[in-house]
Amino acid sequence: MTTLHAVAGYLPGLATAQLQFQTLVFESAGKRLEVALPVLTPEQTRQLAGRVRQASRLHLKTMTVSQIVAVVDTAIARLLDPSDPYRQQCDQLLPIVTGYDAEMVRLGLTSLFKTFRAPQLQRFVAEDFANPKMLDEFQPRPKGGLAKAFGPELLVHSWAGNVPALALWSLVCGLLVKAGSVGKLASSEPVFAGLFARLLAEVHPPLADCLAVVWWKGGDEAQAATLFAEADTVLAYGGNDALDAIRRQLPVTTRLLPFGHKLGFALVGREALDTLRAPATARLAAHDVTRYDQQGCYSPHVFYVERGGPVSPREFAQHLASELANLQHRFPRRPLALEDAAAVAGWRQQRALHSLSSDAGGLIGDADAAWGVAYSERLRPLAPTALNRSIEVVAVDALEDVVPQLGASRAYLQTAGLAVAPARLFQLSQLLGAAGATRIAALGAMTSPEAGWHHDGRFNLLDLVRMVKIEQSAELAADRLAPYAD
DSSP, X not given: OEEEEEEOOBOTTOOGGGOEEEEEEEEETXXXXXXXXXXXXXXXXXXXXXXXXXXXXXXXXXXXXHHHHHHHHHHHHHHTOTTSHHHHHHHHHHHHHHOOOHHHHHHHHHHHHHTTXXXXXXXXXXXXXXXXGGGTSOEEOTTSSEEEEEOOSEEEEEOOOSSTTTHHHHHHHHHHTTOEEEEEOBTTBOSHHHHHHHXXXXXXXXXXXXXXXXXXXXXXXXXXXXXXXXXXXXXXXXXXXXXXXXXXXXXXXXXXXXXXXXXXXXXXXXXXXXXXXXXXXXXXXXXXXXXXXXXXXXXXXXXXXXXXXXXXXXXXXXXXXXXXXXXXXXXXXXXXXXXXXXXXXXXXXXXXXXXXXXXXXXXXXXXXXXXXXXXXXXXXXXXXXXXXXXXXXXXXXXXXXXXXXXXGGGGXXXXXXXXXXXXXXXXXXXXXXXXXXXXXEEXXXXXXXXXXXXXXXXXXXXXXXXXXXXXXXXXXXXXXXXXXXX
8 A cells, every 4th residue: 555645834024943743644546645633732822823914014904906916816727737746746635535536526626616716716806895895995886985805814715625625715715804814724724725825825835824724633622712812813614513513612802704515406397307308417427426425515415306297307317326336336325434424324225224114116226226316106295315425306297396405404405406407497496595505506506606606606705804984074174174175
């Protein structure tokens, strides 16, 4: 077995000799990776936060948004270059850390990085700010006066590790609002954030001290409290229990922006189910199921498929099963931990018992396949599957009948995939939006959000800033004190 070594994190101003390390070991596809993670003392954490805060005041907050976009674009261009050492490290290390198929990771990273090039970043800013110059200087407001957006002095990120390179989203958001950033690594994916921080420092050295990447073992409340006490705002990803624990640790004056568990689903209309379109639709659906084994918040759990087309919902489920089998050959599912394997086995057993008791469907495919399709002839409420390529297909008489089934999951709704004709797109989107969904995507694109998407229906950048307004009365009063005043 080949053994590789990596040092995680990014700690400007702290020499290696000053640090203690803990090693995490990852193994996949005959390769072993030993990752050394820095363990800071509370005092080192406070010093690091102060250094990042001060550096961002001196350097990051004096840059224009256009300059920041140019820096990020340069870094992203390198990550899109297969010959660049940073991209090569991503392609080599992330499959070992996550266990995902190397080709799936490579394609997924390329798709992700493409959404952070300069044109996409400019759209990202424009989504939240009609006048992006408001991030640089006071700008006139239509109703009078002027306003400027100020980002946090110190933005703390707490990342999950379910999807490779998840940290990129929040790090770029922090840069665009000119916030000094300290990110906390997830033990399940401790590689990418440190690589990206080092790349940014190399591309634009003045940013070298404007961000840091740290780690501590889960449950270390003392270390967490030390960093959270330094933050103006905390961006946190993860399970709802973990987010609740973070909320209870924060000072009352610190803002928390949490991103927790979500449920994705899709609606397939009868117009997508003729003999030509149905296999292609199933192929797109299978890609959304396969990508990162449904670990993303945008991944589908249930496909509601409409009756009345030339291809029945059961036949669509069989097409989907065939496509998942094909993708298993191209992108093998990662080996499952014991807990995950038990969850998949339990889900299969539950669905098999349901089909026997109700005569309403059944499991499609071999019991030992690395994917599972459960089919139901009866309308069922939206519910999570066991993930890891476990998907449910539910037949419905009309797609509109699905909406009442979403009520119990309203707090967890996010992405809805649609395969319908134009005449139905806006009608169904209105119903799904009212039910709680925040993103409508095409099948095949559910797991590839567009640049600047409103994560969980919120603003990426506006949620991070505070608006400072110069009222018109202050303008007029200043005018009366000018040398040219009468």
